[in-house]
Every structure is written in C-alpha cells, then in structure tokens.
Amino acid sequence: MHIMEGYLPIGWCIFWAVISAPFVIYGIWKMTKMIQEDRRILPLMAVSGAFVFVLSALKIPSVTGSCSHPTGTGLSAAFFGPFVTSVLGTIVLLFQALLLAHGGLTTLGANVFSMAIAGPFVAWLVFVGLRKTGKVGLGLAVFITAAVANLVTYTVTSLQLALVFPVEGSILTAFIAFAGIFAVTQIPLAIIEGIICALVAKYIVRVKPEILKKLGIIQDEEIAKIQGEAV
Amino acid sequence: MKKSHLEILVGLLVIVLLVVGTLAFVPSGSEGEEGWGGADGGAAEMIDQTGYIPWFDSIWTPPSGEIETLFFCVQSAIGALLIGYIFGYWNASAKARRGKQGEE
Numbered sequence: 001m002h003i004m005e006g007y008l009p010i011g012w013c014i015f016w017a018v019i020s021a022p023f024v025i026y027g028i029w030k031m032t033k034m035i036q037e038d039r040r041i042l043p044l045m046a047v048s049g050a051f052v053f054v055l056s057a058l059k060i061p062s063v064t065g066s067c068s069h070p071t072g073t074g075l076s077a078a079f080f081g082p083f084v085t086s087v088l089g090t091i092v093l094l095f096q097a098l099l100l101a102h103g104g105l106t107t108l109g110a111n112v113f114s115m116a117i118a119g120p121f122v123a124w125l126v127f128v129g130l131r132k133t134g135k136v137g138l139g140l141a142v143f144i145t146a147a148v149a150n151l152v153t154y155t156v157t158s159l160q161l162a163l164v165f166p167v168e169g170s171i172l173t174a175f176i177a178f179a180g181i182f183a184v185t186q187i188p189l190a191i192i193e194g195i196i197c198a199l200v201a202k203y204i205v206r207v208k209p210e211i212l213k214k215l216g217i218i219q220d221e222e223i224a225k226i227q228g229e230a231v
Numbered sequence: 232m233k234k235s236h237l238e239i240l241v242g243l244l245v246i247v248l249l250v251v252g253t254l255a256f257v258p259s260g261s262e263g264e265e266g267w268g269g270a271d272g273g274a275a276e277m278i279d280q281t282g283y284i285p286w287f288d289s290i291w292t293p294p295s296g297e298i299e300t301l302f303f304c305v306q307s308a309i310g311a312l313l314i315g316y317i318f319g320y321w322n323a324s325a326k327a328r329r330g331k332q333g334e335e
Contacts, residue, residue, distance in 0.1 A: 005288060104287070208325065
C-alpha cells in the first residue's frame with residue numbers, strides 16, 4: 001500500500017498531510033492520557049504496536065502473483081480505536097520510509113491516511129458494531145476487524161492513486177486498475193492477518209483479561225468462556 | 232486436546248496452506264519478469280506508463296537487497312521481541328496467580 005516516494009504531486013502530498021496530521025496529533029494526546037490514567041495498559045499498547053511492526057514487515061505471496069504485506073493495524077484498532085492506532089502506524093511508516101525506501105516522506109501523509117487512519121477507523125466501527133450486537137465472539141470480531149482494516153487500507157490507496165492518475169480521463173477505470181493490483185492481492189493476506197490477530201486476542205484474554213475488561217472490550221462471562229477452552 | 236490448542240493448530244494450518252497453495256498453484260511473475268514482485272512496484276510501474284516522473288527521490292535507499300532485508304528483519308525482530316517479552320511476562324504472572332489460588 002505504500003505510495004512510493006515522489007509518486008504524488010506536491011499538492012496532493014500537502015493535502016493528505018494536512019488531513020492526517022490532526023488524527024496523529026490527537027492520537028498522541030489520547031495515548032499519553034490513557035497511559036497516565038492507567039499504566040497497566042502500556043504493555044498491551046506495546047504489543048499492539050509490535051504487531052504492526054511484525055506484520056507489516058512480512059511480505060506474503062498472493063493470488064495475483066505478486067507479494068504484499070499485511071498492515072497489522074487490526075488488533076490496535078479493536079483495542080484502542082483509530083486515533084492511537086494512527087500513531088502506531090505512523091511510527092512504522094516513518095521507519096519504512098527512512099530505512100527501507102518503502103513509501104516516502106513526501107507521500108507519508110497519504111500513506112498514514114490509508115494505513116493508519118482510514119483502515120483502522122472503518123475497522124474500529126465494524127468492531128464496535130459487531131460487539132454491540134452481543135452475538136459475535138471476540139475471536140470472530142477481531143478476525144473481521146483485522147481483515148477489514150487490511151482491505152480498506154488498500155482500497156483507499158487505490159483511490160488515492162486513481163484520483164491523481166485517471167486512466168483515459170476516468171477516475172473509476174484507474175481505480176479498478178489500481179484495485180486490481182492492490183486490493184485483490186490483499187484478500188488472502190487479509191484472511192491470514194485476521195487469523196493471527198484473532199488467535200492473539202484470545203490468547204490475551206487467557207493470560208491478561210483484566211486489561212481488556214478495563215478497556216470495555218470484553219465482559220466476565222465471555223472471559224470465563226474463553227478461558228474455559230484452555231482447560 | 233484442549234480447544235484452545237486445536238484452534239491455534241487449525242489457524243496456523245490455514246495460513247501455511249494459503250501461502251504454500253499460492254506459491255504452488257499461481258503462475259508467478261508478470262510477463263517474463265522476476266515473479267513475486269511487490270505490489271507497490273506494480274502500481275509505480277502503472278504510473279510510470281502514464282509518463283509521470285517522480286519529483287522526489289528517497290533520501291536514502293538501501294544500497295542492496297541484502298541491506299533491505301536486514302532492515303526488514305530488524306523491523307520484525309523489534310516487534311517479535313516485544314511481543315515475546317510481554318506475552319511471557321503475562322503468561323508467567325497468570326500461572327503464578329493460579330498457583331497461589333491453588334494453595335489456598
């Protein structure tokens with residue numbers, strides 16, 4: 001999903017940077033506040049961030065004959081919401097832009113918007129919606145959340161590129177072409193990412209349920225059920 | 232077998248099958264080029280065809296594929312280290328808690 005360095009005209013670079021900046025700034029504020037209120041959530045935040053690090057470093061072959069990587073933002077989106085996730089995602093994107101020449105400083109705003117804001121935001125809404133129904137277990141909800149975060153990220157990237165590079169004057173044609181490169185490649189990756197995040201979420205319920213309970217992710221009844229599966 | 236273990240086993244199996252199945256059954260590579268290239272590069276190629284010239288180059292590019300791999304490994308190592316440390320800590324404290332309850 002990285003838009004490579006220099007591949008967006010300067011106007012668009014500024015546009016996406018201006019849109020993304022408030023999310024990240026509010027995210028940093030929110031993160032600091034959450035940690036100040038209860039330092040016990042710090043390890044969970046670190047784990048969620050570490051997941052973005054690990055998963056976005058793995059390039060996985062896909063059905064289109066090319067490789068792409070998961071985003072890893074689903075776990076953090078489900079646990080902490082989109083603003084904190086936007087900070088974690090930005091750290092990773094900055095690392096990759098500076099040390100790996102993946103993405104870039106000029107396109108950072110656009111990449112932050114797709115991977116660290118749009119994907120996690122939609123995914124978080126989905127997660128909250130699913131959990132509100134009371135019928136979707138944590139594992140399944142996290143699976144769907146992670147997959148959605150991944151797919152939305154790449155759809156937004158396709159859209160960002162299509163807006164700048166219409167094919168024969170048509171943004172739609174360009175969108176379909178870019179989506180063919182990105183979004184289709186992501187489908188198996190989204191499934192893989194979903195599985196990993198779901199397993200990890202359930203593991204956390206088994207070893208450290210009180211943090212998730214505090215964040216309002218899960219209630220006692222379901223904790224007991226998930227812990228019962230491990231006996 | 233515990234249900235939790237079964238779940239992990241099935242999950243990992245699906246992931247392995249997806250990756251192995253993809254590598255085995257999908258024809259690799261686009262038109263005689265090296266197969267399994269990055270999708271990011273694919274999009275850049277499509278943009279290049281429109282005649283667009285990137286106006287800014289990365290301030291630093293890994294000098295070789297090896298160096299690039301190095302940094303990718305560093306990235307995932309940092310993440311894996313953190314996850315392993317914290318999970319280990321949580322797991323041990325959960326065990327200790329259960330142990331205490333057992334004694335009482």
